Amino acid sequence: MSYIKFDDSKVKKFVHENELPEMQALVTAADQELRQGTGAGSDFRDWLDLPSTYDQDEFSRIQRAAEKIRKDSEVLVVIGIGGSYLGAKMAVDFLNGTFYNTQPSSKRRGVQVVFAGNSLSASYLQELTDFIGDRDFSINIISKSGTTTEPSIAFRLLKAKLIKKYGENEANQRIYATTDAKHGALRQEATASQYETFVIPDGVGGRYSVLTPVGLLPIAATGADLNQLMKGASDAAKAYAVTDLKENPAYRYAALRNILYRKGYSTELVENYEPNLRMFAEWWKQLMGESEGKDQKGIYPSSANFTTDLHSLGQYIQEGLRDLFETVIKVKEPPYNLDVPMDEKNLDGLNYLQGMSLNEVNERAYEGVVLAHNDGGVPVLTVEIPDESEYSLGYLIYFFEVAVAISGYLNGINPFNQPGVEAYKKNMFALLGKPGYEELGQRLNRELNQ
Numbered sequence: 001m002s003y004i005k006f007d008d009s010k011v012k013k014f015v016h017e018n019e020l021p022e023m024q025a026l027v028t029a030a031d032q033e034l035r036q037g038t039g040a041g042s043d044f045r046d047w048l049d050l051p052s053t054y055d056q057d058e059f060s061r062i063q064r065a066a067e068k069i070r071k072d073s074e075v076l077v078v079i080g081i082g083g084s085y086l087g088a089k090m091a092v093d094f095l096n097g098t099f100y101n102t103q104p105s106s107k108r109r110g111v112q113v114v115f116a117g118n119s120l121s122a123s124y125l126q127e128l129t130d131f132i133g134d135r136d137f138s139i140n141i142i143s144k145s146g147t148t149t150e151p152s153i154a155f156r157l158l159k160a161k162l163i164k165k166y167g168e169n170e171a172n173q174r175i176y177a178t179t180d181a182k183h184g185a186l187r188q189e190a191t192a193s194q195y196e197t198f199v200i201p202d203g204v205g206g207r208y209s210v211l212t213p214v215g216l217l218p219i220a221a222t223g224a225d226l227n228q229l230m231k232g233a234s235d236a237a238k239a240y241a242v243t244d245l246k247e248n249p250a251y252r253y254a255a256l257r258n259i260l261y262r263k264g265y266s267t268e269l270v271e272n273y274e275p276n277l278r279m280f281a282e283w284w285k286q287l288m289g290e291s292e293g294k295d296q297k298g299i300y301p302s303s304a305n306f307t308t309d310l311h312s313l314g315q316y317i318q319e320g321l322r323d324l325f326e327t328v329i330k331v332k333e334p335p336y337n338l339d340v341p342m343d344e345k346n347l348d349g350l351n352y353l354q355g356m357s358l359n360e361v362n363e364r365a366y367e368g369v370v371l372a373h374n375d376g377g378v379p380v381l382t383v384e385i386p387d388e389s390e391y392s393l394g395y396l397i398y399f400f401e402v403a404v405a406i407s408g409y410l411n412g413i414n415p416f417n418q419p420g421v422e423a424y425k426k427n428m429f430a431l432l433g434k435p436g437y438e439e440l441g442q443r444l445n446r447e448l449n450q
Protein backbone atom coordinates (compact mmCIF):
# COMPACT_ATOMS: atom_id res chain seq x y z
CA MET A 1 0.00 0.00 0.00
CA SER A 2 1.32 3.35 -0.98
CA TYR A 3 1.59 5.94 1.81
CA ILE A 4 0.35 8.64 -0.54
CA LYS A 5 -2.95 7.79 -2.15
CA PHE A 6 -2.92 8.85 -5.77
CA ASP A 7 -6.37 8.87 -7.32
CA ASP A 8 -6.47 9.08 -11.11
CA SER A 9 -10.03 7.79 -11.53
CA LYS A 10 -11.22 11.26 -12.52
CA VAL A 11 -9.03 11.44 -15.61
CA LYS A 12 -10.46 8.21 -17.06
CA LYS A 13 -12.96 10.11 -19.22
CA PHE A 14 -10.11 12.00 -20.83
CA VAL A 15 -7.48 9.29 -21.27
CA HIS A 16 -7.94 6.13 -23.30
CA GLU A 17 -7.11 2.99 -21.33
CA ASN A 18 -4.21 2.17 -23.66
CA GLU A 19 -2.49 5.45 -23.18
CA LEU A 20 -0.95 4.91 -19.79
CA PRO A 21 0.53 1.47 -20.54
CA GLU A 22 1.86 2.92 -23.77
CA MET A 23 3.79 5.50 -21.78
CA GLN A 24 5.63 2.78 -19.83
CA ALA A 25 8.54 2.50 -22.28
CA LEU A 26 9.07 6.26 -22.24
CA VAL A 27 8.86 6.35 -18.45
CA THR A 28 11.38 3.52 -18.18
CA ALA A 29 13.72 5.47 -20.44
CA ALA A 30 13.20 8.65 -18.39
CA ASP A 31 13.87 6.69 -15.19
CA GLN A 32 17.17 5.48 -16.64
CA GLU A 33 18.16 8.98 -17.65
CA LEU A 34 17.46 10.11 -14.11
CA ARG A 35 18.98 7.22 -12.16
CA GLN A 36 21.99 6.58 -14.39
CA GLY A 37 22.75 10.21 -15.03
CA THR A 38 22.52 9.97 -18.80
CA GLY A 39 19.87 12.71 -19.04
CA ALA A 40 20.41 16.45 -19.37
CA GLY A 41 21.41 18.33 -16.23
CA SER A 42 22.70 15.18 -14.53
CA ASP A 43 25.00 17.19 -12.23
CA PHE A 44 21.92 18.29 -10.31
CA ARG A 45 20.52 14.98 -9.13
CA ASP A 46 21.93 14.87 -5.61
CA TRP A 47 18.46 15.50 -4.11
CA LEU A 48 17.57 11.97 -5.25
CA ASP A 49 19.50 10.24 -2.43
CA LEU A 50 19.74 13.19 -0.09
CA PRO A 51 17.07 11.95 2.39
CA SER A 52 19.31 9.03 3.34
CA THR A 53 22.80 10.35 2.55
CA TYR A 54 22.64 13.82 4.12
CA ASP A 55 25.50 15.04 6.30
CA GLN A 56 24.66 13.89 9.84
CA ASP A 57 27.11 16.28 11.51
CA GLU A 58 25.64 19.25 9.75
CA PHE A 59 22.15 17.98 10.57
CA SER A 60 23.04 18.00 14.30
CA ARG A 61 24.59 21.44 13.92
CA ILE A 62 21.33 22.69 12.41
CA GLN A 63 19.43 21.37 15.41
CA ARG A 64 21.87 23.02 17.83
CA ALA A 65 21.67 26.31 15.94
CA ALA A 66 17.87 26.13 16.05
CA GLU A 67 18.03 25.54 19.80
CA LYS A 68 20.30 28.55 20.26
CA ILE A 69 17.94 30.69 18.18
CA ARG A 70 14.98 29.51 20.24
CA LYS A 71 16.84 30.49 23.42
CA ASP A 72 18.24 33.86 22.44
CA SER A 73 15.66 35.19 19.94
CA GLU A 74 11.98 35.88 19.68
CA VAL A 75 12.10 36.21 15.91
CA LEU A 76 14.10 34.52 13.17
CA VAL A 77 14.28 36.47 9.94
CA VAL A 78 14.84 34.15 7.00
CA ILE A 79 16.23 36.04 4.02
CA GLY A 80 16.05 34.42 0.59
CA ILE A 81 14.11 34.15 -2.64
CA GLY A 82 12.96 31.38 -5.02
CA GLY A 83 14.30 28.05 -3.87
CA SER A 84 15.99 29.80 -0.98
CA TYR A 85 12.60 30.95 0.31
CA LEU A 86 9.62 28.94 -0.89
CA GLY A 87 10.48 25.54 0.59
CA ALA A 88 11.10 26.90 4.07
CA LYS A 89 8.00 29.10 4.00
CA MET A 90 5.83 26.29 2.65
CA ALA A 91 7.05 23.86 5.32
CA VAL A 92 6.75 26.33 8.20
CA ASP A 93 3.14 27.08 7.22
CA PHE A 94 2.23 23.46 6.53
CA LEU A 95 3.58 22.18 9.86
CA ASN A 96 2.56 25.04 12.13
CA GLY A 97 -0.70 26.37 10.74
CA THR A 98 -1.86 29.75 9.57
CA PHE A 99 -1.64 31.65 12.87
CA TYR A 100 1.69 30.33 14.12
CA ASN A 101 3.42 33.70 14.32
CA THR A 102 0.53 35.33 16.12
CA GLN A 103 0.21 32.66 18.82
CA PRO A 104 1.50 33.57 22.29
CA SER A 105 4.99 32.17 22.83
CA SER A 106 3.65 29.75 25.46
CA LYS A 107 1.63 28.01 22.72
CA ARG A 108 4.39 27.96 20.13
CA ARG A 109 7.05 25.23 19.90
CA GLY A 110 9.60 27.70 18.53
CA VAL A 111 10.35 31.28 17.57
CA GLN A 112 8.35 33.44 15.20
CA VAL A 113 9.69 32.99 11.69
CA VAL A 114 9.36 35.81 9.17
CA PHE A 115 10.66 36.01 5.63
CA ALA A 116 12.50 38.82 3.87
CA GLY A 117 14.39 39.31 0.63
CA ASN A 118 11.63 37.83 -1.49
CA SER A 119 10.61 41.13 -3.10
CA LEU A 120 12.01 44.60 -3.64
CA SER A 121 9.31 46.28 -1.61
CA ALA A 122 10.56 48.94 0.79
CA SER A 123 7.19 48.98 2.52
CA TYR A 124 7.39 45.26 3.27
CA LEU A 125 10.87 45.62 4.73
CA GLN A 126 9.87 48.61 6.83
CA GLU A 127 6.81 46.77 8.14
CA LEU A 128 8.95 43.75 8.94
CA THR A 129 11.48 45.92 10.77
CA ASP A 130 8.64 47.45 12.79
CA PHE A 131 7.30 43.96 13.51
CA ILE A 132 10.64 42.96 15.04
CA GLY A 133 10.79 46.25 16.94
CA ASP A 134 13.16 46.06 19.91
CA ARG A 135 12.82 42.34 20.30
CA ASP A 136 15.68 39.86 20.17
CA PHE A 137 16.19 38.39 16.72
CA SER A 138 18.54 36.38 14.52
CA ILE A 139 19.01 36.19 10.77
CA ASN A 140 19.28 33.20 8.47
CA ILE A 141 20.55 34.48 5.14
CA ILE A 142 20.08 31.89 2.40
CA SER A 143 21.51 32.19 -1.09
CA LYS A 144 23.19 29.55 -3.16
CA SER A 145 24.83 32.01 -5.51
CA GLY A 146 25.26 34.68 -2.86
CA THR A 147 24.62 37.34 -5.47
CA THR A 148 20.85 37.50 -5.79
CA THR A 149 19.72 41.12 -5.61
CA GLU A 150 16.59 40.87 -3.45
CA PRO A 151 18.08 38.94 -0.51
CA SER A 152 21.35 40.87 -0.70
CA ILE A 153 19.55 44.20 -0.25
CA ALA A 154 17.36 42.87 2.57
CA PHE A 155 20.43 41.41 4.27
CA ARG A 156 22.25 44.75 4.20
CA LEU A 157 19.30 46.47 5.85
CA LEU A 158 18.57 43.84 8.49
CA LYS A 159 22.24 43.28 9.28
CA ALA A 160 22.54 47.00 10.01
CA LYS A 161 19.63 46.69 12.48
CA LEU A 162 21.26 43.68 14.10
CA ILE A 163 24.63 45.44 14.46
CA LYS A 164 22.96 48.54 15.86
CA LYS A 165 21.24 46.45 18.52
CA TYR A 166 24.00 44.04 19.50
CA GLY A 167 27.29 45.45 18.18
CA GLU A 168 29.27 43.71 15.47
CA ASN A 169 30.60 40.75 17.45
CA GLU A 170 27.30 39.54 18.85
CA ALA A 171 25.53 40.35 15.58
CA ASN A 172 27.92 38.00 13.77
CA GLN A 173 26.90 35.24 16.16
CA ARG A 174 23.25 35.84 15.35
CA ILE A 175 23.73 35.49 11.61
CA TYR A 176 23.46 32.03 10.06
CA ALA A 177 24.49 31.81 6.43
CA THR A 178 23.23 28.99 4.22
CA THR A 179 25.14 29.04 0.95
CA ASP A 180 27.46 27.29 -1.49
CA ALA A 181 30.31 25.28 0.06
CA LYS A 182 33.04 27.34 -1.57
CA HIS A 183 31.87 29.96 -4.01
CA GLY A 184 30.00 33.22 -3.96
CA ALA A 185 29.94 36.53 -2.17
CA LEU A 186 28.02 35.22 0.81
CA ARG A 187 30.56 32.47 1.44
CA GLN A 188 33.32 35.10 1.43
CA GLU A 189 31.47 37.36 3.83
CA ALA A 190 30.56 34.45 6.13
CA THR A 191 34.20 33.43 6.34
CA ALA A 192 35.37 36.99 6.99
CA SER A 193 32.74 37.65 9.65
CA GLN A 194 32.76 34.12 11.10
CA TYR A 195 29.05 33.47 10.73
CA GLU A 196 27.92 29.95 11.41
CA THR A 197 27.42 28.47 7.95
CA PHE A 198 25.47 25.64 6.38
CA VAL A 199 26.04 24.21 2.94
CA ILE A 200 23.71 23.98 -0.04
CA PRO A 201 25.16 20.94 -1.81
CA ASP A 202 26.55 21.53 -5.32
CA GLY A 203 24.33 18.92 -6.92
CA VAL A 204 21.06 20.29 -5.57
CA GLY A 205 19.35 23.14 -7.41
CA GLY A 206 17.49 25.82 -5.46
CA ARG A 207 14.01 24.45 -6.10
CA TYR A 208 15.05 20.95 -4.93
CA SER A 209 16.75 22.25 -1.78
CA VAL A 210 14.02 22.24 0.87
CA LEU A 211 15.43 19.13 2.55
CA THR A 212 18.92 20.67 2.80
CA PRO A 213 19.86 23.32 5.42
CA VAL A 214 17.91 25.78 3.24
CA GLY A 215 14.65 24.46 4.59
CA LEU A 216 15.86 22.58 7.63
CA LEU A 217 17.11 25.45 9.79
CA PRO A 218 13.95 27.60 9.51
CA ILE A 219 11.80 24.49 10.00
CA ALA A 220 13.80 23.46 13.08
CA ALA A 221 13.48 26.98 14.50
CA THR A 222 9.73 26.33 14.78
CA GLY A 223 10.42 23.20 16.84
CA ALA A 224 9.32 20.74 14.13
CA ASP A 225 10.77 17.23 13.98
CA LEU A 226 13.46 17.13 11.28
CA ASN A 227 14.09 13.42 11.72
CA GLN A 228 10.52 12.58 10.80
CA LEU A 229 10.64 14.95 7.83
CA MET A 230 13.73 13.21 6.45
CA LYS A 231 12.32 9.77 7.27
CA GLY A 232 9.21 10.52 5.22
CA ALA A 233 11.35 11.63 2.28
CA SER A 234 13.69 8.66 2.51
CA ASP A 235 10.77 6.20 2.65
CA ALA A 236 9.33 7.96 -0.41
CA ALA A 237 12.70 7.66 -2.16
CA LYS A 238 12.50 3.89 -1.68
CA ALA A 239 8.84 3.64 -2.65
CA TYR A 240 9.27 5.70 -5.82
CA ALA A 241 12.38 3.97 -7.11
CA VAL A 242 10.36 1.38 -9.02
CA THR A 243 9.82 1.90 -12.73
CA ASP A 244 6.50 0.10 -13.14
CA LEU A 245 3.72 2.66 -13.60
CA LYS A 246 1.26 0.44 -11.78
CA GLU A 247 3.47 0.43 -8.68
CA ASN A 248 4.79 3.97 -8.69
CA PRO A 249 2.18 6.71 -8.22
CA ALA A 250 4.76 9.50 -8.62
CA TYR A 251 5.70 8.17 -12.04
CA ARG A 252 2.03 7.64 -12.88
CA TYR A 253 1.35 11.25 -12.03
CA ALA A 254 4.24 12.30 -14.31
CA ALA A 255 2.98 10.12 -17.14
CA LEU A 256 -0.64 11.24 -16.85
CA ARG A 257 0.19 14.93 -16.81
CA ASN A 258 2.23 14.38 -19.97
CA ILE A 259 -0.62 12.50 -21.62
CA LEU A 260 -2.97 15.35 -20.72
CA TYR A 261 -0.48 17.98 -21.91
CA ARG A 262 -0.25 16.34 -25.32
CA LYS A 263 -4.04 16.58 -25.60
CA GLY A 264 -3.93 20.31 -25.03
CA TYR A 265 -4.38 20.46 -21.26
CA SER A 266 -1.56 22.92 -20.85
CA THR A 267 -2.39 24.47 -17.45
CA GLU A 268 -2.27 22.52 -14.22
CA LEU A 269 -3.93 23.93 -11.13
CA VAL A 270 -2.67 22.56 -7.86
CA GLU A 271 -5.38 22.87 -5.26
CA ASN A 272 -5.93 22.43 -1.56
CA TYR A 273 -8.81 22.51 0.90
CA GLU A 274 -6.66 23.62 3.86
CA PRO A 275 -5.35 27.20 4.05
CA ASN A 276 -2.02 26.15 5.59
CA LEU A 277 -1.25 24.46 2.24
CA ARG A 278 -1.43 27.73 0.30
CA MET A 279 2.33 28.13 0.23
CA PHE A 280 2.75 24.51 -0.79
CA ALA A 281 1.35 25.55 -4.14
CA GLU A 282 3.84 28.41 -4.39
CA TRP A 283 6.74 26.02 -3.73
CA TRP A 284 5.27 23.56 -6.25
CA LYS A 285 4.92 26.31 -8.88
CA GLN A 286 8.65 27.06 -8.79
CA LEU A 287 9.47 23.35 -8.84
CA MET A 288 7.28 22.76 -11.88
CA GLY A 289 7.69 26.07 -13.68
CA GLU A 290 11.48 26.32 -13.55
CA SER A 291 11.87 22.64 -14.28
CA GLU A 292 9.52 22.33 -17.22
CA GLY A 293 8.88 25.71 -18.80
CA LYS A 294 11.56 25.83 -21.49
CA ASP A 295 12.21 25.36 -25.19
CA GLN A 296 8.86 27.09 -25.79
CA LYS A 297 6.90 24.32 -24.13
CA GLY A 298 5.74 22.99 -20.77
CA ILE A 299 2.65 22.80 -18.59
CA TYR A 300 1.87 26.15 -16.98
CA PRO A 301 1.76 25.57 -13.21
CA SER A 302 -0.96 27.49 -11.45
CA SER A 303 -2.91 27.10 -8.24
CA ALA A 304 -6.19 27.65 -6.48
CA ASN A 305 -7.20 27.54 -2.83
CA PHE A 306 -10.51 25.88 -2.10
CA THR A 307 -13.14 26.43 -1.15
CA THR A 308 -12.10 30.12 -1.20
CA ASP A 309 -11.43 30.32 -4.94
CA LEU A 310 -14.56 28.37 -5.88
CA HIS A 311 -16.21 31.74 -5.30
CA SER A 312 -13.85 33.51 -7.67
CA LEU A 313 -11.94 31.24 -10.07
CA GLY A 314 -14.62 28.55 -9.81
CA GLN A 315 -16.58 29.99 -12.73
CA TYR A 316 -13.56 29.88 -15.03
CA ILE A 317 -12.59 26.38 -14.00
CA GLN A 318 -16.12 25.14 -14.63
CA GLU A 319 -16.80 26.86 -17.96
CA GLY A 320 -13.77 28.74 -19.27
CA LEU A 321 -11.18 27.73 -21.89
CA ARG A 322 -10.85 23.93 -21.74
CA ASP A 323 -7.08 23.70 -21.32
CA LEU A 324 -7.07 23.06 -17.56
CA PHE A 325 -6.49 20.05 -15.41
CA GLU A 326 -6.40 19.93 -11.63
CA THR A 327 -4.24 18.22 -9.05
CA VAL A 328 -5.79 18.30 -5.60
CA ILE A 329 -3.58 17.89 -2.56
CA LYS A 330 -5.82 16.43 0.06
CA VAL A 331 -5.26 15.80 3.75
CA LYS A 332 -7.18 12.75 4.99
CA GLU A 333 -7.14 13.78 8.62
CA PRO A 334 -6.43 17.44 9.26
CA PRO A 335 -5.10 18.18 12.76
CA TYR A 336 -8.39 19.57 14.07
CA ASN A 337 -12.09 19.04 13.59
CA LEU A 338 -15.23 20.88 14.70
CA ASP A 339 -18.92 20.06 14.73
CA VAL A 340 -21.42 22.34 13.02
CA PRO A 341 -23.46 23.69 15.94
CA MET A 342 -27.25 23.58 16.35
CA ASP A 343 -29.08 26.91 16.22
CA GLU A 344 -32.65 26.95 17.48
CA LYS A 345 -33.79 29.75 15.21
CA ASN A 346 -32.16 28.15 12.17
CA LEU A 347 -32.53 31.37 10.19
CA ASP A 348 -29.63 30.38 7.94
CA GLY A 349 -31.26 26.99 7.31
CA LEU A 350 -28.11 25.14 8.28
CA ASN A 351 -29.57 22.85 10.92
CA TYR A 352 -29.54 19.99 8.45
CA LEU A 353 -25.77 19.98 9.00
CA GLN A 354 -26.07 19.85 12.77
CA GLY A 355 -23.78 17.26 14.30
CA MET A 356 -21.85 16.89 11.08
CA SER A 357 -18.17 17.71 11.37
CA LEU A 358 -16.62 20.52 9.39
CA ASN A 359 -14.11 18.07 7.93
CA GLU A 360 -17.04 16.05 6.58
CA VAL A 361 -18.55 19.18 5.04
CA ASN A 362 -15.16 19.94 3.46
CA GLU A 363 -14.97 16.38 2.14
CA ARG A 364 -18.43 16.63 0.54
CA ALA A 365 -17.33 19.94 -1.01
CA TYR A 366 -14.28 18.22 -2.50
CA GLU A 367 -16.40 15.38 -3.91
CA GLY A 368 -18.95 17.80 -5.34
CA VAL A 369 -16.26 19.96 -6.94
CA VAL A 370 -14.45 17.02 -8.53
CA LEU A 371 -17.66 15.74 -10.13
CA ALA A 372 -18.76 19.19 -11.28
CA HIS A 373 -15.37 20.04 -12.79
CA ASN A 374 -15.19 16.61 -14.42
CA ASP A 375 -18.61 17.23 -15.97
CA GLY A 376 -17.34 20.60 -17.12
CA GLY A 377 -14.45 18.95 -18.97
CA VAL A 378 -11.66 19.23 -16.42
CA PRO A 379 -9.55 16.15 -15.63
CA VAL A 380 -8.83 15.89 -11.89
CA LEU A 381 -5.99 14.07 -10.13
CA THR A 382 -5.88 13.74 -6.35
CA VAL A 383 -2.80 13.29 -4.20
CA GLU A 384 -3.88 12.39 -0.68
CA ILE A 385 -1.65 12.39 2.39
CA PRO A 386 -2.89 10.87 5.67
CA ASP A 387 -2.14 13.87 7.90
CA GLU A 388 -0.12 17.05 8.32
CA SER A 389 2.86 15.47 10.05
CA GLU A 390 6.51 16.08 9.27
CA TYR A 391 6.68 12.53 7.90
CA SER A 392 3.84 13.18 5.43
CA LEU A 393 5.38 16.46 4.31
CA GLY A 394 8.74 14.79 3.62
CA TYR A 395 6.95 12.11 1.62
CA LEU A 396 4.94 14.65 -0.36
CA ILE A 397 7.97 16.79 -1.19
CA TYR A 398 9.79 13.80 -2.59
CA PHE A 399 6.71 12.70 -4.56
CA PHE A 400 6.69 15.95 -6.53
CA GLU A 401 10.47 16.25 -6.86
CA VAL A 402 10.87 12.84 -8.46
CA ALA A 403 7.70 13.30 -10.51
CA VAL A 404 8.84 16.53 -12.12
CA ALA A 405 12.25 15.11 -12.97
CA ILE A 406 10.59 12.21 -14.82
CA SER A 407 8.00 14.52 -16.33
CA GLY A 408 10.72 16.84 -17.65
CA TYR A 409 12.58 14.00 -19.33
CA LEU A 410 9.31 12.73 -20.81
CA ASN A 411 8.88 16.12 -22.38
CA GLY A 412 12.44 16.21 -23.70
CA ILE A 413 13.85 19.06 -21.64
CA ASN A 414 16.51 19.50 -18.97
CA PRO A 415 14.51 19.59 -15.72
CA PHE A 416 17.42 20.94 -13.69
CA ASN A 417 18.42 24.25 -15.26
CA GLN A 418 16.66 27.61 -15.44
CA PRO A 419 18.36 29.70 -18.14
CA GLY A 420 15.28 31.84 -18.71
CA VAL A 421 15.39 33.62 -15.37
CA GLU A 422 18.57 35.46 -16.35
CA ALA A 423 16.91 37.62 -19.03
CA TYR A 424 15.07 39.97 -16.68
CA LYS A 425 18.06 40.11 -14.33
CA LYS A 426 20.36 41.37 -17.10
CA ASN A 427 17.84 44.06 -18.01
CA MET A 428 17.36 45.09 -14.40
CA PHE A 429 21.12 45.32 -13.81
CA ALA A 430 21.53 47.37 -16.98
CA LEU A 431 18.73 49.75 -15.99
CA LEU A 432 20.18 50.09 -12.49
CA GLY A 433 23.56 51.05 -13.96
CA LYS A 434 25.52 48.02 -12.75
CA PRO A 435 29.12 48.22 -14.04
CA GLY A 436 29.60 45.98 -17.07
CA TYR A 437 26.07 46.47 -18.39
CA GLU A 438 26.52 49.95 -19.94
CA GLU A 439 25.82 49.04 -23.55
CA LEU A 440 22.69 47.07 -22.76
CA GLY A 441 21.58 49.92 -20.49
CA GLN A 442 21.79 52.43 -23.33
CA ARG A 443 19.80 50.21 -25.67
CA LEU A 444 17.09 49.51 -23.08
CA ASN A 445 16.76 53.18 -22.18
CA ARG A 446 16.31 54.02 -25.86
CA GLU A 447 13.58 51.35 -26.09
CA LEU A 448 11.86 52.64 -22.98
CA ASN A 449 11.82 56.19 -24.31
CA GLN A 450 10.45 55.32 -27.74
Ligand SMILES: O=P(O)(O)OC[C@H]1O[C@H](O)[C@H](O)[C@@H](O)[C@@H]1O
Binding pocket: 081, 082, 083, 084, 142, 143, 144, 145, 146, 147, 148, 151, 206, 207, 290, 418, 421
Ligand atom coordinates in the same frame (compact mmCIF):
# COMPACT_ATOMS: atom_id res chain seq x y z
O1 LIG B 1 19.80 30.92 -3.75
P1 LIG B 1 20.01 31.98 -4.76
O2 LIG B 1 21.29 31.80 -5.52
O3 LIG B 1 19.92 33.35 -4.13
O4 LIG B 1 18.87 31.87 -5.84
C1 LIG B 1 17.54 32.09 -5.55
C2 LIG B 1 16.66 31.84 -6.75
O5 LIG B 1 16.90 32.80 -7.73
C3 LIG B 1 17.09 32.53 -9.07
O6 LIG B 1 16.64 33.58 -9.83
C4 LIG B 1 16.60 31.21 -9.61
O7 LIG B 1 15.64 31.36 -10.61
C5 LIG B 1 16.05 30.30 -8.57
O8 LIG B 1 16.15 28.98 -9.06
C6 LIG B 1 16.75 30.43 -7.28
O9 LIG B 1 16.17 29.53 -6.36
